[in-house]
Amino acid sequence: MSTPTLRNYLSSLVKNAQNSEIEASSKSRFLPYNLYLESQHNDFYEYQSNNSQLIYCFSGSCELKNESNDFNLNSGNIAIIEGNLKYAIRVIDKQAIIVKFKFTNELLWKNLIGKIAINTNNEQRLSTLFLDELEKTGIFLFTTTSVMWGSQNLNNVIQDYFNQADFSGAIALELFKIIILRNLREQNYKFSERKEKAFKDETLDQYIDKHYNNVSLAQAAEYFGFNRNYFSTMVKEKTGKSFVEHVDDRRMREAKRLLAQPNVSLKEIIEAIGYSSKSFFYKKFKHYYGMTPAEMRKRLFREAHINLK
Numbered sequence: 001m002s003t004p005t006l007r008n009y010l011s012s013l014v015k016n017a018q019n020s021e022i023e024a025s026s027k028s029r030f031l032p033y034n035l036y037l038e039s040q041h042n043d044f045y046e047y048q049s050n051n052s053q054l055i056y057c058f059s060g061s062c063e064l065k066n067e068s069n070d071f072n073l074n075s076g077n078i079a080i081i082e083g084n085l086k087y088a089i090r091v092i093d094k095q096a097i098i099v100k101f102k103f104t105n106e107l108l109w110k111n112l113i114g115k116i117a118i119n120t121n122n123e124q125r126l127s128t129l130f131l132d133e134l135e136k137t138g139i140f141l142f143t144t145t146s147v148m149w150g151s152q153n154l155n156n157v158i159q160d161y162f163n164q165a166d167f168s169g170a171i172a173l174e175l176f177k178i179i180i181l182r183n184l185r186e187q188n189y190k191f192s193e194r195k196e197k198a199f200k201d202e203t204l205d206q207y208i209d210k211h212y213n214n215v216s217l218a219q220a221a222e223y224f225g226f227n228r229n230y231f232s233t234m235v236k237e238k239t240g241k242s243f244v245e246h247v248d249d250r251r252m253r254e255a256k257r258l259l260a261q262p263n264v265s266l267k268e269i270i271e272a273i274g275y276s277s278k279s280f281f282y283k284k285f286k287h288y289y290g291m292t293p294a295e296m297r298k299r300l301f302r303e304a305h306i307n308l309k
């Protein structure tokens with residue numbers, strides 16, 4: 001079954017639906033999950049996920065929310081749902097095909113992902129990020145598109161479900177795990193849009209004030225609840241400056257403050273503000289203030305009537 005044929009088949013099932021969701025019937029009942037399709041409805045319908053679920057926006061768009069999350073799902077997006085969670089869905093357009101994988105056993109995402117072998121600190125960080133957010137809010141959104149590897153493989157899983165292909169269940173479970181891990185590695189994820197609405201210039205400034213001497217774009221993005229690329233673009237659009245420019249501004253102000261103190265050496269200043277290279281610091285400082293750190297120190301001493309001779 002080709003993707004256009006699958007789309008037409010799923011669309012016909014959705015259009016004939018009488019309830020908020022329908023079970024996409026399969027003759028086989030030996031799979032670890034059942035498929036459901038969301039019908040066309042413009043109001044929010046509430047559901048209770050007794051077991052873990054995976055919600056896949058095959059096409060179109062919908063809105064997904066619970067008490068702590070509010071997402072727009074677009075074509076190709078994947079939402080991981082924890083068991084025992086109340087959530088609601090509203091279909092936004094008439095082209096939407098929303099597929100739900102509802103697991104029939106006690107499959108837990110923390111067991112599927114939490115038991116993988118961890119080889120690096122970044123792998124530990126990403127797996128912890130996924131599991132902590134899922135435990136805290138119950139939903140984790142992957143911002144995949146309809147042409148990406150993960151979406152294409154979910155299409156194959158859906159086709160296998162209807163074709164009753166051999167080993168469908170086992171293959172699907174492995175693909176679910178791989179899709180999660182690859183999207184974590186590629187940072188194709190986004191946290192609740194309610195966090196974005198709460199993001200303000202002053203909160204970024206407060207964060208940088210506390211962490212300017214030891215901070216990275218990835219760490220800041222994780223703190224504010226976004227993937228790195230999305231956060232970088234958002235900061236630039238909202239503030240007119242890049243994240244690195246904000247950090248450099250704060251470091252330069254601190255460097256100037258410390259230069260006014262006679263008992264602090266240049267080496268100590270460079271270490272205190274988070275630069276590892278003396279030449280890089282000198283280049284940044286001169287570009288920012290139009291003079292070298294030594295020239296700035298002399299000027300500050302002169303203004304404060306400090307004479308070291």
